[in-house]
Amino acid sequence: MKVEIWSDIACPWCYIGKARFTQGLADFAHRDQVEVVFRSFELDPASPTGTTSEVVPMLAAKYGMTLEQARQAEQRVAANARDAGLDYITDGRDNGNTFDIHRLLHFAADHGRQERLLDLAYRANFAEQRSIYDRDRLLDLAAEAGLDRDAAAAVLDDPAAYADRVRADEREAAALGATGVPFFVLDRRLGVSGGQPAEVFTQALQQAWDSRSPLTTLAGAPDADTCGPDGCDIPQH
């Protein structure tokens, strides 16, 4: 069974939701037969690259709150994070354009390091003060995830590298009806929106598992011309 998780590194509910999902998956009987892949979703694709803003003042401006109200809202998110076993700092975090980070996550996927890099980037963004919108920091994280630092730098330095993969993910999210993240899609049949409690994910995995069906085969198709381990069909005329 395949679970696709659309998320953005700047999204606290994605950070928390991933931990809750992981817990829910651990409680699922067929967890060994579940493949998880992460897909890109930018919360704010229009945000300028190369600049960042501090999270609490940004939230205050966005929601029309005082700084103190924004800080309290962040503290309630932090409490949710801690309940999920995650560290979370509310002060000194920054926010910026995540497109390059998504490109790097696709590069990591091609080297079997996607989830490792994602976990490191989440921790760096939500639990540590040094900005992940800094090129050197990102490359440190890539190296820590087991990627070749120079190859990762080449990806960051080529704006076209993996850009199509990010955009394809975002088109798919829209086609599937996702308007926010985290967004979980189980075998392309069952959608779960948001950082649900762990037991909801376990239940969703079970529901998707129970509704598995083999592929329908096209009815009435002629005998196939195929090749297999024992050779190829030989045409009679």
Added chain:
Amino acid sequence: MKVEIWSDIACPWCYIGKARFTQGLADFAHRDQVEVVFRSFELDPASPTGTTSEVVPMLAAKYGMTLEQARQAEQRVAANARDAGLDYITDGRDNGNTFDIHRLLHFAADHGRQERLLDLAYRANFAEQRSIYDRDRLLDLAAEAGLDRDAAAAVLDDPAAYADRVRADEREAAALGATGVPFFVLDRRLGVSGGQPAEVFTQALQQAWDSRSPLTTLAGAPDADTCGPDGCDIPQH
């Protein structure tokens, strides 16, 4: 809608089936909304790397035919290829281990060049005498497909590069019940085996299109904690 095509570069029905599918897709009303991806399947994963065998004698030995019978069988396959608009030579072709070519096709996929490289490799294998099991030839094809020759060489020289992607494709084929190729899977719902006539593919595309369904949403899930373009849900406690 997504179409996944499992195939092997050494498989004549894959070469012919791709042309027939492409024709069937051209006749499908919603062709602009179809994404096609190619997946790996090795007909003979145990065949030794670094050596090749000539196709006609190999077929004669495999099927217990005389050389002349094997040549006639190949000529009938060639006639099928020509009917699909493809060149096909019956003499002087060789056969070998395709794992490295599959790895290179995944590398090409990451640069948006997969189908271009696949088409060039098919043509090289079935319509030209120079072997595709030759490293320099493969790199020529990669460059012709628009890939960086040095980067492609680095992929070929690193046996681990993209190997997991090839094996994951092959595991998925087995899980989906494919025992031979070409094998077409439409939106993970409808399977079509073999190099069917173009009109069968058009019909299959229509059938899969008509049976599209939106994602089921998990019933009874709590209100989600999500982030979207307008911001994140703020917890009340």
